[in-house]
Amino acid sequence: MHSQEGTAIEFDEKVSIAKGLNQLANRYPNETIVWCHLDFKASLNTEVLPILFHHNKLLLSYRPSYSNFINEAIGYVDDSLFVNVNKKVSYPSWQMSSIVGMVHASVLIAIGDSIPFDTDFDYYLNSVAKQAMPLGLLCYSEPQLLKNTGINNILTSSHYTLFKFVKQHYRTRWVFLLFLNLLIYEKRLVLLPFLTSFCFRKRNSSFSLEGVKVVSSREVIDEPTIDVIIPTIGRKPYLYDVLKDLAKQILLPKKVVIVEQNPDVASSTELDYLESDFWPFQIKHIFTHQAGACNARNLALDAVESDWVFLADDDNRFESTLLEDVLYKMKQYGIFVATTSYIQNHETKVHLQIKQWPTFGAGNSFVKKNVLDNVRFNTSLEFGYGEDVDFGMQLRNLGLDVIYLPEPHILHLKAPIGGFRTKPVLKWQKDNIQPKPSPTVMLSCILHKTSKQQLGYKTTLFFKYFKHQKIKNPIRYLVNFRKQWNQSVFWANQLNQKQ
Template sequence: MRIAILNYNNNSKKWEFNGTPFHSFIDGLKELSNKFDVLGWCYFPEDKPILKASIIKNKTNELPELVSFGSQLFLENSEYLEAQNPYFNSFSTGEKGQYDTWRVRSNAGYISSIIIKEFLTTKFPSSYKVCLGVLGYYTFRAGGLVSVSYNKSLTSNKIEGLTNNEYIEVISFTRKKHWIFYFLINLFLFDKKIVIPIKYLFKNNYILIEHRPSLWSKVSKFSVDVSSKSVDVVIPTLGRADFVFQTLLDLNDQDIKINKVILVEQKLPNQKETLLRKTLDYNWKFNLDHVLLEELGLCNARNVGFGKSKADYIVMLDDDIRIDNQPNILENLIVKLETSKAQIISFASNNIKGNTFSEMSYFVSGCSFLIRNNNILPFNLDIEGMGCDDQEYNNNVHDNHQRVIYTNLEYINHLRAPMGGWRFDAKEFLPWYDGGIVPLPGPVTLHRFLKYATENQLKGYKFFVFFKYYKFKIWKYSLFNKRWNKSLLWANKIIEGKVKLDIKSGVLKN
């Protein structure tokens, strides 16, 4: 493993490698990426031995990863824009180990040259701190791993956080132009600060960083003894017998041995017995564990499936998916999970109608993820039938410092079956639609922000929602505030466990 570590020369104010200075931090990384496997950097020279030892210990030269160390998450001083986009979120605030976030620490770090090579022609800011923030975001967007290390051996030297103007420069590289105006107005409203970034008011450096499958091309060749691992598949189902059968036919063609498929069937209203007799009587290569639940609820069904597995890994799928021409999809997912030491790998869902991949670099989707069968977090039963269960689960796993990675090299076709499943007319049975005023945003969404966002993030989110729906109609603020307060009321009731729904009333009969 070839390692190069950049040092910051406090006298020349330049980043150097073996005495050779570079015009900027990113120029140094780009130039060295063709000669070395791992590129490190130290702002304080006394941290160099500790950093080098960490690089050697972790052996991540082939893994597309950025790991940073230091005294603080130096972007913490500005949070108004971050609650709306999980890439910008700071869910994890404790020190339980490494966790995935685009946020980075400022004292030291290292990155695989695989990532830098993907950005050789990409424009970056010249300032170290701004560049590091942008590099973390670009890496995460491209599908790499961005982690924070809580190594206590490093010096306690601190680097100042970003100024407002520096943070605006980060925004200009990572968000579209109108987000700068959102941030400026938030600063004025909540911090009573007026900032006029002339340089970025009419010029924006934003580019769309797309997921790069090439980052993981070498990882799939790593040697992992998949044959020693056991895999179960959990499929909650409701009224989709024919679709479930097709899904299992695809699983039957997998090269890796599946221990068992756990079918958690929920009864439709007036359903007397299972609808899956054809599936249950078929001669599958794997064991079939069928559960017939009297009560409805997707969150509950998924949790029941989790509880019935003792395998090393669990694959969570919907009951209307197809796996086309990918007999080694499960094997490839396990290799990536083992190599990255992640807890969850989320894979792409390809909607046949639109034929487009859904980008889920930060998102755990209940229809397409593989998880280690240890420290599994349950789906939240408090929002059963209210929607947003995947979003809630996503926030929860990040808040609990569980590493989530994403791939679109492996994918499923999600048929989105037009029958069975979950078909609710929310306005008919959700209690907050009574009384004339419709809450905004939905209480389930707001309850998630109350649980996981910071106070500043919540302020920024409220401001964002107003502009999204009312633009510059300031005279509408009184109405909006009533809608927000109604949502807030019900969001708190959800958190307190005071909202219980009759889910059966929301399910259409076949």
């Protein structure tokens, strides 16, 4: 072990690396700790480490291999975006590596021994990230930690390790589903790893990272100017309230882009107050007969000019400090994309930590404008589900994470559908075999999930859907479900070709 100055420091070689890191953290509580495998020492990209590690609540690592430490069969259990890691860019994931990485001492001190110091350093790092991500630790696969390495073939973990990890970090039911999926899709009867996993107890997050201070050294605010985009259809009074909330902002938007849709070709705008009332910002009003939120938001994105973009809905309500508070948090964390809390009147806020978010809110998000040049809403997903998830994934695959902000929050009124909204005629709705899941959901799976995640989703959908359909004979249901799944795959591929 060497300190930042290059002088050797004492290190207890009799304990595990995990325990050794903890000892170092307690000895140097204000330092960033970097680890690197000896085989990759010459490739450690020391020049960029201070730039990459721009605040203390980060855990960065990189495994220069197509595989991750945890066996790819984890996809049968975990369908989150954190599993399918894009190795080319900085990508949010709990899948950490012993090859290279860095963490601040204050994080290790906060965790202490509440996560056991596993002798397998890879297992320990994955366990730390899996437990700490929901508590606000921002964890990334970061290729810039190494230079000129290429992709190597590094061995992945065994089925014993996989089952142990699932038992310790997921609900017990997933151990059974993992066993079942391996049997169904890979014809593997992994009985011993399955049974051995029950020797291990679930790990609980009994620590807090609240004491880890966050002040990012990354400059993300050039000038605090912001444009707002709002697609709207048949919600005249609700949109008026949104505009009034924007007009009260301490940090006023420069421009509000409103895309009004009405599929009636004989119609014209109903938003008379855009002209009759005074607004303390420029309003760009686009009227179109083409219905669809994806198209509307894309039209609006083409019209923005300010440094930041607020993607809003026409039935939001928020406080006068919203824009100012969000940009403050984005500066504090050095982030380019944020999604706020978005609860309805009858809901209680569940997520109270600033953390990495598994989706993207198309009506409650803020994005730096210059990262949107090559990102648009996928019109293949129009009138379905998943266009906001897809948009967020496009951003992540450019190396941009989506961070959730519990405060400030936006109230989602879930306004009744406008009077002239028409239900679109979907190409498959007259098919004898109806696709299950929706082809737009299937397309999102195909585009962004691993093959094992797709199959794991197929299994869970099979069980969940059984009680909601009429066929009660299990064999007949299985035959019909397969037909519906295949129909969904067919239409998803048709939608994909449309792009």
